[in-house]
């Protein structure tokens with residue numbers, strides 16, 4: 409990209425490299441620290457050389473398929489601005505379905521608990537745990553994660569957003585083993601890895617951590633482990649909610665039924681696909 413390019417020419421060059429118009433505009437707005445409407449009003453302005461080079465580098469990364477959120481270092485999720493980095497999955501709008509279901513339970517079935525204990529397993533950027541705490545301040549929210557890199561991102565998000573979440577590191581339920589003050593939870597939510605290793609969609613997800621995406625047993629191994637380990641950590645009458653692939657609802661419902669859950673239900677995502685399945689322990 410030429411260092412003497414105008415704003416309009418830089419946007420045109422990005423489009424010629426295959427970027428969507430919105431991505432091209434938002435990346436340039438990010439580099440310049442301006443709004444999209446400013447770009448439209450200043451199409452003939454010359455781009456300073458440093459900005460042109462920085463924009464060119466971001467355009468090349470976006471054209472190579474890197475998620476937009478990694479390039480700008482943040483993502484909106486359930487009304488929160490979360491910092492994201494390649495150590496974490498970029499939070500998806502689909503996952504807001506899981507947060508909404510958790511908040512509905514906290515205002516419904518669990519409304520009589522004055523300080524309900526909620527656990528997010530596999531918290532990544534902290535998206536679910538932080539959105540639940542934000543939406544239900546009376547909840548005592550814990551979050552588990554195996555990846556130290558992801559946990560650092562989640563902790564920094566919690567601190568910046570001033571949301572009080574307790575983070576623990578380890579393999580699913582084992583993350584709680586050293587926390588002697590861990591409560592018995594009223595509600596556990598998880599968006600675990602659920603993509604099968606041979607799923608062709610993985611080809612389009614090469615920039616995000618594989619450990620956040622892929623699970624054995626046709627994508628169901630982690631869901632099985634979490635459901636099987638819930639008893640003792642989740643109180644009888646407490647809820648376990650999973651996000652899963654849109655073709656996995658029946659399989660997840662069967663796993664929940666086999667591990668002692670009742671009142672099993674499925675919720676659909678914003679694209680009307682079955683996306684979350686959960687149940688109540690014991691009945």
Ligand SMILES: C[S@@+](CC[C@H](N)C(=O)[O-])C[C@H]1O[C@@H](n2cnc3c(N)ncnc32)[C@H](O)[C@@H]1O
Pocket residue numbers: 496497498499500503529530531532533534535536552553554555558578579580599600601602619620621
């Ligand atoms: C699909 S990502 C979800 C991240 C975040 N909750 C979200 O919804 O954006 C799954 C997360 O589970 C974590 N994870 C994978 N295997 C794990 C394990 N055995 N124990 C704990 N966390 C695990 C990954 O590091 C990743 O952060």
